[in-house]
Amino acid sequence: MGEVTGFLKWGRETPRRRPVDARLHDWQEVYEPFSRDALQIQAGRCMDCGIPFCQTGCPVNNVIPDWNDLVYRGHWRPALDVLHSTNNFPEFTGRVCPAPCEAACTLNINDDPVAIKSIEQAIVDKGWAEGWIVPEVPMRKTGRKVAVVGSGPAGLACAQQLARAGHDVTLFEKNDRAGGLLRYGIPDFKMEKHLIDRRMAQMQAEGVTFRTGVNVGADLPAAKLVADFDAVVLTGGAEKPRDLPVPGRELAGVHFAMEFLPQQNKVVAGDKVPGQLLATGKHVVVIGGGDTGSDCIGTSIRQGAKSVVNFELMPRPPEQEDKPLTWPYWPLKLRTSSSHEEGASRDFAVATKRFEGKAGKVESLTACHVEWVKDEKGGMAMKEVPGTEFTIPADLVLLAMGYVHPVHEGLVAALGVEKDARGNVKATTDGAGCYATSVPKVFAAGDMRRGQSLVVWAIREGRQCAREVDAFLMGSSDLPR
Numbered sequence: 409m410g411e412v413t414g415f416l417k418w419g420r421e422t423p424r425r426r427p428v429d430a431r432l433h434d435w436q437e438v439y440e441p442f443s444r445d446a447l448q449i450q451a452g453r454c455m456d457c458g459i460p461f462c463q464t465g466c467p468v469n470n471v472i473p474d475w476n477d478l479v480y481r482g483h484w485r486p487a488l489d490v491l492h493s494t495n496n497f498p499e500f501t502g503r504v505c506p507a508p509c510e511a512a513c514t515l516n517i518n519d520d521p522v523a524i525k526s527i528e529q530a531i532v533d534k535g536w537a538e539g540w541i542v543p544e545v546p547m548r549k550t551g552r553k554v555a556v557v558g559s560g561p562a563g564l565a566c567a568q569q570l571a572r573a574g575h576d577v578t579l580f581e582k583n584d585r586a587g588g589l590l591r592y593g594i595p596d597f598k599m600e601k602h603l604i605d606r607r608m609a610q611m612q613a614e615g616v617t618f619r620t621g622v623n624v625g626a627d628l629p630a631a632k633l634v635a636d637f638d639a640v641v642l643t644g645g646a647e648k649p650r651d652l653p654v655p656g657r658e659l660a661g662v663h664f665a666m667e668f669l670p671q672q673n674k675v676v677a678g679d680k681v682p683g684q685l686l687a688t689g690k691h692v693v694v695i696g697g698g699d700t701g702s703d704c705i706g707t708s709i710r711q712g713a714k715s716v717v718n719f720e721l722m723p724r725p726p727e728q729e730d731k732p733l734t735w736p737y738w739p740l741k742l743r744t745s746s747s748h749e750e751g752a753s754r755d756f757a758v759a760t761k762r763f764e765g766k767a768g769k770v771e772s773l774t775a776c777h778v779e780w781v782k783d784e785k786g787g788m789a790m791k792e793v794p795g796t797e798f799t800i801p802a803d804l805v806l807l808a809m810g811y812v813h814p815v816h817e818g819l820v821a822a823l824g825v826e827k828d829a830r831g832n833v834k835a836t837t838d839g840a841g842c843y844a845t846s847v848p849k850v851f852a853a854g855d856m857r858r859g860q861s862l863v864v865w866a867i868r869e870g871r872q873c874a875r876e877v878d879a880f881l882m883g884s885s886d887l888p889r
């Protein structure tokens with residue numbers, strides 16, 4: 409370890425957010441650059457704890473203590489190699505990962521954790537700036553053809569691993585640009601999209617063919633894909649949103665978040681979106697307190713909403729986690745994203761009862777406060793708190809209550825793959841035949857298999873699935889798991 413007592417000398421520091429007034433005028437990333445010297449100090453806080461819980465807390469099992477040590481000593485290039493050995497796209501996770509590694513950091517038991525995520529981002533950003541990240545073209549081609557359907561982080565990671573193993577990989581995407589929710593869900597102020605283009609160029613040079621604008625199961629028969637390729641990987645995400653079937657749901661102005669967010673990403677990319685759904689001058693209500701809801705808030709505020717209110721059905725979590733109870737696991741606590749601090753008012757334990765409007769357009773939302781009580785079976789049930797009903801103006805309501813499972817119509821139905829109890833494509837992640845679906849030579853990974861999740865889990869599954877596909881095609885695989 410570079411500085412065994414570093415954690416006693418130096419406190420945690422992370423990049424600062426740009427002032428709200430300044431950042432609301434653009435769509436650029438919210439965080440200011442952090443000096444490399446400051447980051448080396450932060451890496452020096454890693455305390456040689458002996459059992460790196462951070463590494464198991466990280467879904468791709470990033471080898472965090474090793475790269476912390478290398479960064480502290482100024483060995484950035486070897487740090488990049490260690491980082492890339494477990495994660496294809498650290499520039500994505502370094503920006504949007506919620507960092508379960510930091511919750512698991514041993515220093516987090518009674519102090520502030522090491523700034524792992526910021527160090528990860530700095531390593532890979534330096535790697536790109538220095539020109540160290542170049543295509544890794546395979547020495548030999550296998551002559552095997554693999555189709556990957558869906559170009560989110562799972563599909564991208566899977567395709568890159570398989571191309572590096574020498575297979576001919578075609579990545580199909582129904583949208584006009586690749587990237588999945590990285591491209592058309594997560595706003596630019598959280599992650600700018602040139603980062604995806606840069607990786608795509610690397611992957612193309614490594615032999616991946618991108619075919620965008622192809623909806624497999626509609627534009628291209630799924631059976632043809634299975635016939636034409638030696639293996640097919642389904643990484644189509646969990647795109648079926650959870651609805652809110654209350655009176656007035658049909659009114660104009662009540663939309664799913666994913667009818668709203670991608671349009672703004674397209675506009676930022678330079679596209680024209682006729683009739684764009686805008687929050688400008690409107691009273692906006694965002695229903696749902698997760699990442700999607702937070703992204704709707706930041707986007708609405710940048711578009712010039714008159715007001716933004718955010719409702720969450722669950723009670724307000726505590727300001728601080730109960731560390732002895734939760735460490736090294738992901739704790740329940742109030743999280744305030746950059747978007748939350750930009751001006752939304754948040755309320756918890758709120759259930760929406762109805763929408764009302766005139767001439768078919770929503771004008772108000774009526775809700776009440778709820779409490780969660782034990783029912784006769786011991787489960788938690790929601791109960792209205794009498795006398796708490798209220799009505800607020802609402803010209804635009806954005807439903808951001810999560811995603812139930814993949815879309816079944818089209819690809820999934822056409823292939824006839826078995827589904828699990830939650831409606832995801834069924835495949836295991838351990839043991840023989842993992843990531844394989846019930847249909848021969850068809851595999852599944854990412855949100856399409858596990859349900860709505862995180863970018864880092866999608867990368868993990870994409871990588872692991874690639875290894876299984878490689879072993880299926882070649883009899884064994886040298887790809888890391």
Ligand SMILES: Cc1cc2nc3c(=O)[nH]c(=O)nc-3n(C[C@H](O)[C@H](O)[C@H](O)COP(=O)(O)OP(=O)(O)OC[C@H]3O[C@@H](n4cnc5c(N)ncnc54)[C@H](O)[C@@H]3O)c2cc1C
Nearest residue numbers: 558560561562582588589624644645854855861862863866
């Ligand atoms: C608004 C929003 C914000 C989020 N913010 C964060 C965050 O900050 N941090 C984080 O870690 N996670 C975040 N998530 C979750 C994260 O984005 C997902 O878990 C992750 O992208 C899943 O990756 P995936 O590759 O499995 O699927 P996706 O990213 O959903 O990609 C699936 C792709 O498959 C394509 N596809 C589907 N069917 C077909 C077909 N039949 N033919 C061709 N293409 C098809 C889709 O168009 C899509 O591009 C967010 C999610 C949303 C919706």
Ligand code: SF4
Nearest residue numbers: 466501505507509525
């Ligand atoms: S990918 Fe996420 S969990 Fe893993 S080291 Fe990076 S920030 Fe931490």
